[in-house]
Amino acid sequence: xxxxINRGLIGKEYPPYPVTVERGKIKEFARALxxxxxxxxxxxVGAASEWGDLIAPPTFAVTLRDETADxxxxxxxxxxxxxxxxxxxxxxxxxxxxxxxxxxxxxxxxVDIYEKPGRSGPMAFVVRETAITDDTNEIVATMRGVTIVRx
Amino acid sequence: MKxxxxxxxxxxxxxxxxxxxxxxxxQIQLTRYAGASGDFNPIHQDDEFARxxxxxxxxxxxxxxxxxxxxxxxxxxxxxxxxxxxxxxxALVRLKDVVTCxxxxxxxxxxxxxxxxxxxxxxxxxxxxxxxxxxxxVALPARG
Numbered sequence: 001x002x003x004x005i006n007r008g009l010i011g012k013e014y015p016p017y018p019v020t021v022e023r024g025k026i027k028e029f030a031r032a033l034x035x036x037x038x039x040x041x042x043x044x045v046g047a048a049s050e051w052g053d054l055i056a057p058p059t060f061a062v063t064l065r066d067e068t069a070d071x072x073x074x075x076x077x078x079x080x081x082x083x084x085x086x087x088x089x090x091x092x093x094x095x096x097x098x099x100x101x102x103x104x105x106x107x108x109x110x111v112d113i114y115e116k117p118g119r120s121g122p123m124a125f126v127v128r129e130t131a132i133t134d135d136t137n138e139i140v141a142t143m144r145g146v147t148i149v150r151x
Numbered sequence: 152m153k154x155x156x157x158x159x160x161x162x163x164x165x166x167x168x169x170x171x172x173x174x175x176x177x178q179i180q181l182t183r184y185a186g187a188s189g190d191f192n193p194i195h196q197d198d199e200f201a202r203x204x205x206x207x208x209x210x211x212x213x214x215x216x217x218x219x220x221x222x223x224x225x226x227x228x229x230x231x232x233x234x235x236x237x238x239x240x241x242a243l244v245r246l247k248d249v250v251t252c253x254x255x256x257x258x259x260x261x262x263x264x265x266x267x268x269x270x271x272x273x274x275x276x277x278x279x280x281x282x283x284x285x286x287x288x289v290a291l292p293a294r295g
Contacts, residue, residue, distance in 0.1 A: 025187070032183040032187035032188070033219065035221075037222075037230045039231060040230065058225065059221050062214050063188050065189045083204035084204070085192075086213075087213035088240060089238065090237070090238055091236070092237070093234065097230075097231045150205075
């Protein structure tokens with residue numbers, strides 16, 4: 001029973017949301033990966049470093065979620081649900097490492113939605129991009145993810 | 152030394168990163184990663200849910216494997232050096248899988264103020280099947 005994906009979301013921009021990076025969250029994330037790099041975990045190493053504080057691992061931006069947004073609502077709007085999605089691709093461009101105590105503004109948008117046959121049947125590919133800026137409105141990172149929907 | 156300094160001048164195209172071996176993957180790591188990342192999709196936690204979804208059981212977050220690949224890069228190049236990291240999730244990582252992350256230098260370029268090294272990166276399971284394939288760019292310091 002194939003489902004219909006709402007391609008009308010292409011180009012849709014979502015309201016920008018601020019996220020303040022918590023020191024403990026960086027450490028929790030590094031530990032969950034099993035990455036013991038002292039630049040993520042040791043406040044003294046961070047303070048003595050060129051960044052003057054801890055920095056986040058390269059994939060940490062994925063934790064910058066909009067706490068006011070309902071993921072299930074986005075999936076519903078897309079025409080699917082959480083049991084049908086897979087992570088297809090992910091990319092980060094990092095201009096400066098994310099750091100604790102700073103507030104970043106995230107601007108997500110849907111870049112593209114296309115369908116093509118996959119190994120286990122027809123699939124839709126939903127490409128989303130989020131631009132992350134700091135409090136001086138300078139770009140710090142961008143992330144781009146491709147979600148695969150099993151139709 | 153685990154976190155040695157790598158200089159742009161000393162890197163050659165074809166150089167390989169020291170492999171980073173992670174796992175065997177346990178459920179508790181997927182649970183910790185869910186909490187740390189905020190991705191609570193039950194497909195990574197609840198075997199019954201994952202089976203009902205047609206996935207044959209629980210599998211790891213793609214982002215966990217990508218995080219491992221990121222670590223392989225920063226263990227070699229240093230924390231804070233990654234400018235780009237992009238991957239495709241080629242196969243599912245299951246419980247008990249051992250994930251080995253590898254990388255190889257494919258290009259070097261020097262522009263105003265930055266010495267960049269491009270890497271081909273990937274992760275494979277214990278059957279040598281690629282589970283993640285991608286590219287990374289790191290900015291390295293120059294000697295002297």
